[in-house]
Amino acid sequence: MQFLKxxxxxxxxxxxxxxxxxxxxTVNGTEPIARFILDRKGKHSATKNIVKAxxxxxxxxxxxxxxxxxxxSESEIWSLGESEVAQPSGRIIYARGDVLAQIVEEVxxxxxxxxxxxxxxxxxxxxxxxxxxxxxxxQEIAAAATLRLPT
Numbered sequence: 001m002q003f004l005k006x007x008x009x010x011x012x013x014x015x016x017x018x019x020x021x022x023x024x025x026t027v028n029g030t031e032p033i034a035r036f037i038l039d040r041k042g043k044h045s046a047t048k049n050i051v052k053a054x055x056x057x058x059x060x061x062x063x064x065x066x067x068x069x070x071x072x073s074e075s076e077i078w079s080l081g082e083s084e085v086a087q088p089s090g091r092i093i094y095a096r097g098d099v100l101a102q103i104v105e106e107v108x109x110x111x112x113x114x115x116x117x118x119x120x121x122x123x124x125x126x127x128x129x130x131x132x133x134x135x136x137x138x139q140e141i142a143a144a145a146t147l148r149l150p151t
Contacts, residue, residue, distance in 0.1 A: 027111040027122060029102035033066040035145070036081040037095040044095045044147055051097035051145040053138040056124070064124035066111065069098070078150055084118045097145035107140045 027033075035055055037043045043055035058064050067084070069077050077096070086093045101111040109126040124141075127134050 025113055027068065027101045027113060029100065029105055031101045031111075032069050032098055033101055033104070033111060033122065034069045034077060034081070034148075035064065035066050035097045035099075036085045036093050037097065038085070038089065038091045038093060040094050044097070046095070046147070046149060049147050051095075051142045051147050053135055053142045055097050056138040056141045056145075057134055058124070058127045062125070062127045062129070064127075065114075066122050066124060067118070068111075068113070068120045068122055074148075074151075077148075080118070080120065084121070088117070093150065095150070096148045097142065098148055099141055099145040103141055103144040107137045109137060109141075 035051075037051075037055050042052065044051050056064055065085075067077075067080055069080075072080065078093070081093050081096060085091075104111050104124055109124050111122050112125045114121050114123045127137070
């Protein structure tokens with residue numbers, strides 16, 4: 001049914017349709033990306049209104065999972081995070097860090113589309129293997145990120 005709705009350009013729930021729309025195969029530098037934060041402490045500070053470097057550090061595969069969020073409303077972004085990040089992991093989203101893909105590129109990394117598990121999913125790749133270098137790059141990204149808290 002979703003396929004037919006997309007094919008015909010009709011949807012009874014336009015919010016879901018916008019979230020599900022596939023995006024381009026390349027990420028434009030002006031495109032905003034969101035990093036959903038599933039930890040209460042250590043990755044953001046609501047009182048200081050900042051995203052911390054730990055939020056952007058790579059996982060064991062040397063990637064940082066993010067979502068491409070251009071043309072989405074705030075409620076659509078939070079809904080995307082809930083359905084694609086929180087529910088599958090059985091965790092709660094405490095915040096998110098939004099940043100332009102250009103910032104990631106400026107520090108020497110790349111935002112690579114990774115449409116599995118979702119068309120808007122991407123990974124920050126190209127991380128060095130040295131932890132201190134990873135931390136330094138993550139600090140630069142976090143410094144440019146905007147903290148968003150659920151309402």
